[in-house]
Amino acid sequence: MNQSKQKNxxxxxxxxxxxxxxxxxxxxxTLDKNIHxxxxxxxGGGITGITLAYLLVKQGIDVVLVDAxxxxxxxxxxxxxxxxxxxxxxxxxxxxxxxxxxxxxxxxANIEAMQLIKDIVSDHNIDCDLSKExxxxxxxxxxxxNKISKEANAYDRIGIPRGFTDKLPFEIPxxxxxxxxxxAQFHPLKYLKVLINEIKDxxxxxxxxxxxxxxxxxxxxxxxxxxxxIRCKYIVSASHFPFHEGQGFFSARMYPERSYIxxxxxxxxxxxxxxxxxxxxxxxIRSTTHNGDQLWLVVGENHKTGQGEPTYNHYEALEQFAYxxxxxxxxxxRWSAQDLTTLDKVPYVGPLTKxxxxxxxxxxxxxxxxxxxxxxxxMLCDFITKDEHxxxxxxxxxxxxxxxxxxxxxxxxxxxxxxxxxxxxxxxxNTVDDVQKGEGKxxxxxxxxxxxxxxxxxxVTMVDTTCTHLGCEVEWNQGDRTWDCPCHGSRYKxxxxxxxxxxxxxxxxxxxxxxx
Numbered sequence: 001m002n003q004s005k006q007k008n009x010x011x012x013x014x015x016x017x018x019x020x021x022x023x024x025x026x027x028x029x030t031l032d033k034n035i036h037x038x039x040x041x042x043x044g045g046g047i048t049g050i051t052l053a054y055l056l057v058k059q060g061i062d063v064v065l066v067d068a069x070x071x072x073x074x075x076x077x078x079x080x081x082x083x084x085x086x087x088x089x090x091x092x093x094x095x096x097x098x099x100x101x102x103x104x105x106x107x108x109a110n111i112e113a114m115q116l117i118k119d120i121v122s123d124h125n126i127d128c129d130l131s132k133e134x135x136x137x138x139x140x141x142x143x144x145x146n147k148i149s150k151e152a153n154a155y156d157r158i159g160i161p162r163g164f165t166d167k168l169p170f171e172i173p174x175x176x177x178x179x180x181x182x183x184a185q186f187h188p189l190k191y192l193k194v195l196i197n198e199i200k201d202x203x204x205x206x207x208x209x210x211x212x213x214x215x216x217x218x219x220x221x222x223x224x225x226x227x228x229x230i231r232c233k234y235i236v237s238a239s240h241f242p243f244h245e246g247q248g249f250f251s252a253r254m255y256p257e258r259s260y261i262x263x264x265x266x267x268x269x270x271x272x273x274x275x276x277x278x279x280x281x282x283x284x285i286r287s288t289t290h291n292g293d294q295l296w297l298v299v300g301e302n303h304k305t306g307q308g309e310p311t312y313n314h315y316e317a318l319e320q321f322a323y324x325x326x327x328x329x330x331x332x333x334r335w336s337a338q339d340l341t342t343l344d345k346v347p348y349v350g351p352l353t354k355x356x357x358x359x360x361x362x363x364x365x366x367x368x369x370x371x372x373x374x375x376x377x378x379m380l381c382d383f384i385t386k387d388e389h390x391x392x393x394x395x396x397x398x399x400x401x402x403x404x405x406x407x408x409x410x411x412x413x414x415x416x417x418x419x420x421x422x423x424x425x426x427x428x429x430n431t432v433d434d435v436q437k438g439e440g441k442x443x444x445x446x447x448x449x450x451x452x453x454x455x456x457x458x459x460v461t462m463v464d465t466t467c468t469h470l471g472c473e474v475e476w477n478q479g480d481r482t483w484d485c486p487c488h489g490s491r492y493k494x495x496x497x498x499x500x501x502x503x504x505x506x507x508x509x510x511x512x513x514x515x516x
Contacts, residue, residue, distance in 0.1 A: 007323070009331045015480050017078050017335040018263045018288070018295065023189040025072055026196055031206040035230045038064040038204070040384060041222045043211040044238035045069075046076035047192065047369060048362045051377035052236060053203050054120075054195045059385055063203040064230050066222070068210040068239070072192050074500065075240050075369055078337040080261065080284060080299050082274050083117055084183035085110035086135040087368045089147050089278055090345065091154035097344060102394050104158045106346065109391045113374035114184060121191065124198070128190035129289050138168055138177040139278040145176045148278060152178050169271035170285075171325060185274055185286055188370065211243045212504050220358060225504070234384055236360045237352075238376070241340060241489070241502040244359070250348070250397075251470065251502060254340040254364050256305040256489025260314040260479075263295050263333030266326035270294045283321060295332065298322045305338060305489040311479030336480050338489060338500065339367045348397035349376040350383065360384075361397050432460065440476035440483065440494055449473060450510050451483055453494035463496040464508035474507070483507060 035041075040056055042049045045067030053065045067074075085107050094103035121130050139148055155162045155178070163179035199205070209228075214235060215221035222230040237243050242250050259282065270287035277283045282300035289295070298321065301314035315334050322328055342348055342364035352359040360383070362376035379395065382388040393399075430441045432452055440453040442465055451463045451474065463483065465474050472487035482499055483492040491499040496507035 007328060009328060011319070011331055012334045015335045016333060017261070018290065018297075018333045019079070019081070019187060019189045020073065020077050021333070022187070022290075023193055025070070025189060025193055026200060027070065028200075028205045028207045030226075031066060031209040031224060031228050031230075032226070034228050035064055035204065035232075038062050038230060038232040040064070040234045040236060041230045041232035042066070042236045042238055043222060043243050044074075044236075044240065045071035045205075045207070046074050046238065046240065047072075047188065047373040048376045048380075049236070049238040050192050050195050050199075051116075051374055052238065052380055053199050053205075055377060055381040056384065057199045057202045059381075061385070063199070064206070064232065065199075065203055066206045066209040066211060066224070066230070068208070068243075068498070068501075070207050071196060071205070072189050075337060075339055075365075076188055076192070076373070078261075078335055079188055079369060080286065080297060080337075080367075081188045081288075081370055082135070082183070082185050082286060082368075083114050083370045084135045084180065084185075084274065084368075085114065085160075085371060086137060086180040086183060086276075087366065087372075088276070089137065089144075089151045091158060091160070092147070092150045093345070095154050095157065098394070100157055103154065105391055105394050107158055107160060109375040109379070109394075110368075110371040113371040113378060116374055116378055117186070117191070117370075118184070120195070121186075124194050126191055126194045128186045128188075128194075130184060130186040130191075132182060132184050133272060133274050133286075134163070135180040135183040136168070136177050136273055136275045137180075137278055138172075138174045138275065140173045140175050141279045142175070144278040148176045148178050155180070168275070169273070170275075183274065185288070186370075187288060210498075210504070211239070214244045214359065234358050234360060236362070236380060238362045240363065240500060242361050242363055243501065243504070244352075245502075250363065251488050254342050254348075256338055256340050257302050257367070258305050258311075258336050258338050258484075259299060259367060260301045260311075260318055260336045261297055261299045261334065262315060262318045262322065262331065263290070263297055264319075264322050264326075264328050265290075265293060265330040265332065266296050266322065266328055268326050270296060281317065290332070296322065296326065305484050305486065305491070307475075307486045311336070311477045313479075315479055337367070338491070339369065340364045340489070341366045343400075347372050347376060347395055349379055349395035350392040350397055353398050435460070438481070439478065440481070442473075442476065451476065451496075451507070455494070461495045462510035463492070464510055466508075467503060468505040468507065469501070469503040 039062040042065045161181040210225040213223040275285040284299035347364040351357045365372040449465045451465045467485040474483040490503035
C-alpha cells in the first residue's frame with residue numbers, strides 16, 4: 001500500500017496472533033502409550049475441548065484430552081474473541097427456515113454460553129480483560145437497511161434486548177445500525193490458561209498427538225498417528241474439522257472460509273462496543289488492552305480457503321481501511337483465521353449419528369466460536385453426564401433440511417468439483433529459479449505439479465501439491481506462508497506438514513533429484 005509506506009510504522013513480517021504473543025500456555029507431552037480405561041476421550045484443545053474437559057473433571061469424570069498441535073493454538077488462538085449471540089444477520093433467516101422456537105433456542109444456547117463464561121471467570125477470579133459491551137451490526141447499503149429492519153423485528157419476536165440507531169461513534173458512513181445489548185469480549189487465552197491449570201492434575205493431556213481414526217467395539221478406541229490407542233466410553237471430536245467423518249460426510253456439508261485480523265494503535269480513543277457491518281467486504285472492529293494502551297482489532301476480508309486474490313492483499317485492504325478511517329500510529333500484529341460453515345449455518349453438535357450416541361461431534365461455528373464453542377461444551381457435558389438433550393435437536397449433526405440444505409449442498413460441492421478439475425489442468429511456467437526467499441510457487445516438471453518453497457536462508461523445499469485429503473491441488477498462500485486446499489480447507493506448512501485438517505497426512509516430499 002503506497003500510503004502506508006509513507007507512515008512511521010512497520011508492517012509485521014510474520015503473522016502472529018496477539019493472544020498467543022501475550023500469554024504462556026502450559027505445555028504437555030506427546031502420547032507414547034496406550035490408555036485403556038478413560039471415560040471420555042476429547043480430540044481438540046480449543047475452547048470446546050478445554051471447556052468440556054473442565055466441566056467433566058468438575059464432576060469427577062476421567063478425561064483424556066489430546067491435540068494434534070499445542071493447546072489453544074488453532075482456531076481459538078486466532079479468534080476475534082467476541083462473546084456474543086449477535087452472529088451477523090441470522091435470526092430473521094433462522095425464523096424463516098426453522099421457525100420462531102428454534103431461532104429462540106439458538107439465541108438462548110449462546111446467551112447461556114456467555115453466562116457460563118462469566119460464571120467461570122467469577123468463580124476463579126480470572127483476569128482475562130472481560131468487559132461488557134454492546135454489539136453493533138451496521139450498514140451503509142440501501143439493500144441491507146431493509147434486512148436490518150427485518151432482523152430488528154426478529155429480535156423483538158424472539159425477545160432479544162436491542163437498540164436501533166443511524167449513527168456510529170466512528171467516521172464511517174452508516175444508514176442503519178442494530179444493537180444487541182449487554183454482550184461481552186475477553187482475552188481468550190488468559191481465560192483458557194486458567195481452565196487448563198484447573199484440569200492439568202486431574203485429566204490426562206497430550207499435545208502433538210494426532211488422532212486419525214476410531215476403532216469400534218464394546219469400548220471405542222481413538223487411534224493416533226503413532227499407533228497408540230485411547231480406549232474410552234465416549235469419544236468427542238472437537239478438532240475444528242472432525243478427525244473422524246464416519247457417516248457424517250462433513251466434507252460435503254461444510255465449507256471453510258478465511259478471514260484476516262490486524263492489531264493496530266490509532267490516533268483515536270476507542271469508544272467501546274463491538275462492531276461489524278452487514279455487507280461485504282466485512283469490517284469488524286473491537287479493542288483490547290496492550291501494555292496499558294488500546295489495541296484496535298480490525299477484521300474482515302472473508303473468502304473461501306485457497307481461493308480468490310493473493311492473500312496478502314487482504315491484509316493491505318484492512319490496513320488501508322484502518323489508516324483512512326482511524327489514522328494509524330503503530331501496526332503491531334496481523335494474523336488470519338479459518339472456520340467452517342454448515343449447510344444451514346447452525347453448528348453440528350451432538351452424536352455423530354442416531355446409531356452412534358457415544359461418538360460426539362462439535363464443529364461448524366461460522367467464526368462465532370467463543371459462544372458456539374462454549375455452548376457445544378455445555379451441551380455435550382449435559383449429554384454425557386445427565387443424558388439431557390436440551391438444544392441437541394436443533395444442533396444434531398445428522399439433521400438435513402430441504403431448505404436451505406439442498407441448495408447449499410449443491411453449491412458447495414459444485415464448487416469443490418470445479419476446483420478439483422481446475423487445479424489439475426492449471427498451467428504454470430514458473431521455474432525453481434523464479435521462487436524468491438520467503439516465497440512459494442507451483443511449477444511443473446515432466447507434467448507433475450510441484451510446490452516449491454525457498455526459506456529466508458535460501459534453502460529450497462519441494463512438495464507434491466496434491467492435497468492428501470481428497471486429491472485437490474493446493475495453492476500457495478503468501479500472506480500466511482502456507483499451502484491451502486481450495487476444496488475442503490486443509491492447510492500445510494511450506495514444508496508440507498499439516499496446519500489444519502481435514503487432511504490427516506502431510507504433503508508428500510519431492511526429492512530434488514526427481515526434478516532433474
